[in-house]
Amino acid sequence: xxxxxxxxxxxxxxxxxxxxxxxxxxxxxxxxxxxxxxxxxxxxxxxxxxxxxxxxxxxxxxxx
Amino acid sequence: xxxxxxxxxxxxxxxxxxxxxxxxxxxxxxxxxxxxxxxxxxxxxxxxxxxxxxxxxxxxxxxxxxxxxxxxxxxxxxxxxxxxxxxxxxxxxxxxxxxxxxxxxxxxxxxxxxxxxxxxxxxxxxxxxxxxxxxxxxxxxxxxxxxxxxxxxxxxxxxxxxxxxxxxxxxxxxxxxxxxxxxxxxxxxxxxxxxxxxxxxxxxxxxxxxxxxxxx
Numbered sequence: 271x272x273x274x275x276x277x278x279x280x281x282x283x284x285x286x287x288x289x290x291x292x293x294x295x296x297x298x299x300x301x302x303x304x305x306x307x308x309x310x311x312x313x314x315x316x317x318x319x320x321x322x323x324x325x326x327x328x329x330x331x332x333x334x
Numbered sequence: 335x336x337x338x339x340x341x342x343x344x345x346x347x348x349x350x351x352x353x354x355x356x357x358x359x360x361x362x363x364x365x366x367x368x369x370x371x372x373x374x375x376x377x378x379x380x381x382x383x384x385x386x387x388x389x390x391x392x393x394x395x396x397x398x399x400x401x402x403x404x405x406x407x408x409x410x411x412x413x414x415x416x417x418x419x420x421x422x423x424x425x426x427x428x429x430x431x432x433x434x435x436x437x438x439x440x441x442x443x444x445x446x447x448x449x450x451x452x453x454x455x456x457x458x459x460x461x462x463x464x465x466x467x468x469x470x471x472x473x474x475x476x477x478x479x480x481x482x483x484x485x486x487x488x489x490x491x492x493x494x495x496x497x498x499x500x501x502x503x504x505x506x507x508x509x510x511x512x513x514x515x516x517x518x519x520x521x522x523x524x525x526x527x528x529x530x531x532x533x534x535x536x537x538x539x540x541x542x543x544x545x546x547x548x549x550x
Contacts, residue, residue, distance in 0.1 A: 284430075291434050309534035320423045
């Protein structure tokens, strides 16, 4: 239960921060900025997955 | 948008201020930086292909198996612990955020802040590795590397990823030392950019592994 709570709070915090970082990168057009945008976007997807796993929407078959 | 005044009566944007700071970068450095950046991105793409080959092997083995996790001696292997993996994933993704802040701090010439974010990134990377070791210690009770396709693919892929994280922690530590020894300046810091891209890449690979092994 504690693990799931930590995962929920962490996923919201990290995902939200990454979204802000992505928004700040959007106006930039260099190669490293474009790659960073792609990787930050995928990292946000990872945070969404971690959040869904923590609230039992995904990975519900799993047991410890 | 934040603005900076350089000339009386003329206010410039923060992007213009950054461009002005880069004006001292000579043409040769700018050219080689672009080439090195392209080379590094190609390296990341090749690493992506490397992981993809193992991921497709896993997909083949998984879809070919009648049940998953597979049976070993007539008994089905247990599922992995999703809760712990979710926490460990958040730790790794959090390290990506701190690494991004470290690079931004360097761009803004805030060295003390840069050091704090870099140390935070390294600590979170080590925490992820410790979490992975903890998970292995539990998983090895029921699943060996050679005992089943599940164990073989799980330990190979997560082990390769863990090795990348381990190398990344060493890489970031070297970058931190170099930055504090004056190797990088406010306008010449390609190593830090490459380190950030590598660390984000390691995060993204974990997104795929987390989904394939724990959520699917």
